[in-house]
Amino acid sequence: MNPAWQLKKLRDFCKAKGIHVTAYSPLGAARTKWGDDRVLGSDIIEEIAQAKGKSTAQISLRWVYEQGVSIVTKSYNKERMRQNLDIFDFCLTEEELEKMSHLPQRKGVTFASILGPHDIVLEVDEEL
Numbered sequence: 001m002n003p004a005w006q007l008k009k010l011r012d013f014c015k016a017k018g019i020h021v022t023a024y025s026p027l028g029a030a031r032t033k034w035g036d037d038r039v040l041g042s043d044i045i046e047e048i049a050q051a052k053g054k055s056t057a058q059i060s061l062r063w064v065y066e067q068g069v070s071i072v073t074k075s076y077n078k079e080r081m082r083q084n085l086d087i088f089d090f091c092l093t094e095e096e097l098e099k100m101s102h103l104p105q106r107k108g109v110t111f112a113s114i115l116g117p118h119d120i121v122l123e124v125d126e127e128l
Contacts, residue, residue, distance in 0.1 A: 002026040003045060003063050003100050004038040011067065022070040027057050044103060048096050055083055062087040063100055 001007050001023040014021050028039040039045065040056045049059045061084060064071050073084050092100070 001064065001067075001069060002028060002039045003060050003103050004028070004042065004105065006067075006101070006103075006105060011069070015068075020070065021068075022072055023064045024072045025074060026064045026071055027060055027073060038104075038106070042103060044099050048092070048099070052090055054087075054090065058083060058087050059092070062090065062092055063097070066092055066097070 001011075001021065007021075011021055013019075026039075028037065039060050042056065045056045045059050049056045052059065054062075057080070061071055061073070065087060075081050075084065
């Protein structure tokens with residue numbers, strides 16, 4: 001789960017059933033061969049980050065936190081680890097949350113990461 005794959009229906013279902021949701025790798029995996037930059041490269045998230053003096057990662061993690069979801073991030077970089085924890089001194093405004101709610105939603109796996117440089121993308125619908 002992340003701002004580019006918000007899973008609203010799934011979160012509503014889990015909430016109704018008393019199931020707690022945890023977001024694993026909520027920043028995507030832009031620095032790996034399996035990921036992309038839909039989260040950290042979002043112009044909307046970047047605009048909010050600049051206005052708040054935060055990083056796009058911090059805005060994204062704060063968004064997940066404000067959804068009442070646990071966060072599991074992974075980094076070997078000590079500075080990024082510190083930044084990932086520095087999300088509790090600000091809140092997102094209703095306007096910012098509204099902007100983020102309109103981000104394009106798509107979970108995708110590029111086959112280029114598996115098969116080589118092809119333009120095939122597997123899209124998964126959020127339907128339960």
